[in-house]
Every structure is written in structure tokens, then in C-alpha cells.
Amino acid sequence: MTEDASYRLEDQIGFKLRLANQRHLEIFSSRMPEITPRQFAVLTKLKDEGTLSQNHLGRLVAMDAATTKGVVERLARKGLIATAPSPTDRRRVEISLTEEGRAFLREAIPLAAEISDRTARNLSPRERDRLLALLDKL
Amino acid sequence: MTEDASYRLEDQIGFKLRLANQRHLEIFSSRMPEITPRQFAVLTKLKDEGTLSQNHLGRLVAMDAATTKGVVERLARKGLIATAPSPTDRRRVEISLTEEGRAFLREAIPLAAEISDRTARNLSPRERDRLLALLDKL
DNA sequence: CGAGTTTTGTTTGCTGTCAAACGAATTTTC
DNA sequence: GAAAATTCGTTTGACAGCAAACAAAACTCG
Numbered sequence: 001m002t003e004d005a006s007y008r009l010e011d012q013i014g015f016k017l018r019l020a021n022q023r024h025l026e027i028f029s030s031r032m033p034e035i036t037p038r039q040f041a042v043l044t045k046l047k048d049e050g051t052l053s054q055n056h057l058g059r060l061v062a063m064d065a066a067t068t069k070g071v072v073e074r075l076a077r078k079g080l081i082a083t084a085p086s087p088t089d090r091r092r093v094e095i096s097l098t099e100e101g102r103a104f105l106r107e108a109i110p111l112a113a114e115i116s117d118r119t120a121r122n123l124s125p126r127e128r129d130r131l132l133a134l135l136d137k138l
Numbered sequence: 139m140t141e142d143a144s145y146r147l148e149d150q151i152g153f154k155l156r157l158a159n160q161r162h163l164e165i166f167s168s169r170m171p172e173i174t175p176r177q178f179a180v181l182t183k184l185k186d187e188g189t190l191s192q193n194h195l196g197r198l199v200a201m202d203a204a205t206t207k208g209v210v211e212r213l214a215r216k217g218l219i220a221t222a223p224s225p226t227d228r229r230r231v232e233i234s235l236t237e238e239g240r241a242f243l244r245e246a247i248p249l250a251a252e253i254s255d256r257t258a259r260n261l262s263p264r265e266r267d268r269l270l271a272l273l274d275k276l
Numbered sequence: 277c278g279a280g281t282t283t284t285g286t287t288t289g290c291t292g293t294c295a296a297a298c299g300a301a302t303t304t305t306c
Numbered sequence: 307g308a309a310a311a312t313t314c315g316t317t318t319g320a321c322a323g324c325a326a327a328c329a330a331a332a333c334t335c336g
Contacts, residue, residue: 014162016273024152091314131272135154229284
């Protein structure tokens, strides 16, 4: 009869999402320590789309402009991407994969698939699909 | 017949988890701008458990020691928690809610429940339960 | 008791995340 | 063509997260 609405932190969706993310990050960084999930996302996007402006690239992987700048900087430092001023728009920076970047991806993509599998290893294929669908719906 | 294992970034569980997290964070910070989800987690944990040492507190909300230090510092600065040296163990710092912290929680907990609901608003109650169960299983 | 181990907390350094403010360039609109 | 709005990228500041190295305190166990 008391109030005390019984709010349990551990049952909250936000808390569970955070834990799931932590788990994924842990698996990722143990399997692909050279790079982070965000950096990897940027590389695959560049592979699929070719040269892109920095902001556009960021939007495609759901990072804001400030975040994108840092990620691009670190990938460039590693030699996996190259930056060049746009010839047509003097505000723009065009980002593209280097040969090293392409070579890296050839090895990393199978690894990434394995990481995804491993992250979901406690789920049956059907459960996995269901989870992905529910996350989408969110 | 080509290889090209068709790795789609958008289908990866890690990517989706990150998006879901971003969405939750956005909702949270618009509804409860004074505080972050982690800070809130710490407060509710203290409410449930009473006084705790800093590291122990961090473990209960799944933050490592270095992260915990920062979160505790910010909450103390806001006056929501108090820190005191343990009388029995000179290494320990004991963390407890202040009266302000308790008062804040009285208003914040219903808000947090609303945030959880809103985060899952695109899901039916059954889908929501299923998602939570799948995240657990992960 | 005392050496070795564990626990607690701190610091540093790197990464990612966003908001806000800004300057420069481009596009739109009148 | 010029003013207004938008877009592009940068910088700064705050927050969260981990790894690694460390010092101090406490504990274990021979």
C-alpha cells in the first residue's frame, strides 16, 4: 500500500543497453585492438560509399561533427584514411580510404563479423534476429 | 559469385546498440538535464543500499574505479552526495546521499520511469519485455 | 610476526560524445 | 546583386569510459 513505485535500476532499458554496449566494446577491443568500433564504422562506410565530406561521413555513421573530427584525425594518423580539400567547395574536407585502409579492411571485415557473432553468442539465431528487429523498432 | 561477404554496418548488433543508446541518452538528457544516466544510477543505488565505499558503489552500477571517481566528484559538487573517510579503513571513502540528494530522487524517480517508457514507446508491452529479456540473455 | 597478496583509491592518457559558439563559404531568396 | 539562411568545419568545455601504473592500507598465511 505504500508508494515506493519499486524502481529497479537493473530493470531499466537504459541500464541494460549500457551493459550490452559495454559487453560489445569489450569483445571488440579484445579482437580488434588496433581500432575502435566507431573508427571501424567509418572505414566500412568509406569502403561502401567512396570519398565523402567529413560531415557527411559523420552523419552516415551517426556521429556529430565534433566527434567525427576526432575520429577522422585518429584514422588519418594511423594512415588508414586520407583527407584532401574539396576542389569545388572550399569549406569541405574530402575523406577517402588509403591503400592501407583498404588492406586493413580486407582482414578486419571477417573479424568484425566474428565479433558480432560472439557478441550474440548467447542467443539462438532466432533470438538474435528478434533482438535486432526490436532494436530497430526502438 | 564474388566474395564481398556483404557486411552491412547497419545490420550489426554493435551498431544498433549504439544507436539505441544514443536515443536513450537523448531522451534522458532532455527530460532530466540536471544529471546524466550514470549519475542517476549512482543516486538510486545509494538510495537502495545506503552508505557504500566508492569502489563498491562503482561496481554495483558497473563503472570502473576511474570512472566512478569522476562521477562521484560531480555529484558531490552538486551537493547530492557526501563523501567521508571510513573510520575503520583508512583507504576507503564512504559515499552517502545528502538530504538534497534524497529530495532530488523523490522527484527524479517518477521521471526516470517516464524516460524508460518513452525510450520504449515504439514497442508494445510484450515487445518491451522481450527486448529486456534478450538484452539480459546477451 | 612478517612477507606476499589483495583491495582501495588516484592519476594520466587516450577515446568517444554532445552542446554551444564561431568564422568562413555556399546557397537561397527577394 | 545583396541580404538572409544554411552548411561545413573547428574549438572549447563538460561528461563518460577504459587501461595502466602507483601508493597506501588491509589481509593472509606460513
